Amino acid sequence: GAVVSQHPSRVICKSGTSVKIECRSLDFQATTMFWYRQFPKKSLMLMATSNEGSKATYEQGVEKDKFLINHASLTLSTLTVTSAHPEDSSFYICSAREGLAGVTGFGPGTRLLVL
Amino acid sequence: EDQVTQSPEALRLQEGESSSLNCSYTVSGLRGLFWYRQDPGKGPEFLFTLYSAGEEKEKERLKATLTKKESFLHITAPKPEDSATYLCAVQARETSGSRLTFGEGTQLTVNP
Numbered sequence: 001g002a003v004v005s006q007h008p009s010r011v012i013c014k015s016g017t018s019v020k021i022e023c024r025s026l027d028f029q030a031t032t033m034f035w036y037r038q039f040p041k042k043s044l045m046l047m048a049t050s051n052e053g054s055k056a057t058y059e060q061g062v063e064k065d066k067f068l069i070n071h072a073s074l075t076l077s078t079l080t081v082t083s084a085h086p087e088d089s090s091f092y093i094c095s096a097r098e099g100l101a102g103v104t105g106f107g108p109g110t111r112l113l114v115l
Numbered sequence: 116e117d118q119v120t121q122s123p124e125a126l127r128l129q130e131g132e133s134s135s136l137n138c139s140y141t142v143s144g145l146r147g148l149f150w151y152r153q154d155p156g157k158g159p160e161f162l163f164t165l166y167s168a169g170e171e172k173e174k175e176r177l178k179a180t181l182t183k184k185e186s187f188l189h190i191t192a193p194k195p196e197d198s199a200t201y202l203c204a205v206q207a208r209e210t211s212g213s214r215l216t217f218g219e220g221t222q223l224t225v226n227p
Binding site: 002004006032034041042043044046049091093095097103104105106107108109111 | 149151156157158159160161164202213214215216217218219220222
């Protein structure tokens with residue numbers, strides 16, 4: 001249970017381009033999805049929380065116009081890194097949960113490298 | 116503000132050498148405490164959820180325990196394949212969206 005997929009697993013792009021990362025819950029309906037960023041040998045840093053059909057809630061210091069989050073259905077959320085720059089290079093991980101008390105499943109992560 | 120502190124940051128064990136990882140937390144009303152395992156370049160893999168002090172859960176060589184201030188992940192007779200980063204996270208009852216607050220993790224290396 002709580003199986004989450006992410007696509008792509010790895011992406012390399014040029015500075016200034018936009019990159020979209022998809023997060024899907026495969027065996028459950030995800031009422032809430034979370035997007036994290038992880039730096040090497042560091043823990044997960046929560047970027048934003050999204051509930052299906054609502055606007056995402058961003059953590060302090062995270063630019064909502066740069067990291068666009070869409071949670072249009074109960075099984076899909078997308079993170080778009082707009083006008084990416086080298087400092088946006090990182091490991092992005094999504095997670096999804098059904099309801100408030102369900103197990104939170106994590107995606108396998110997306111490695112973004114901006115040249 | 117919810118806080119999670121894990122110790123040690125890194126731990127090296129010989130195969131078969133049992134040990135424990137610590138997760139200290141402060142949270143305004145605990146909904147659940149979670150343990151995850153993360154391999155390099157991959158997302159966290161769920162291990163356990165603990166909900167109340169005194170609760171214990173086991174899975175193969177791993178056993179998680181919970182008190183009102185901390186949780187321990189006991190590893191009995193570890194094998195090299197147990198090498199990974201172990202993450203602890205808490206979920207507060209009233210947090211909007213009930214998000215998880217993670218510790219920095221303990222990087223475990225088990226040598227053959």
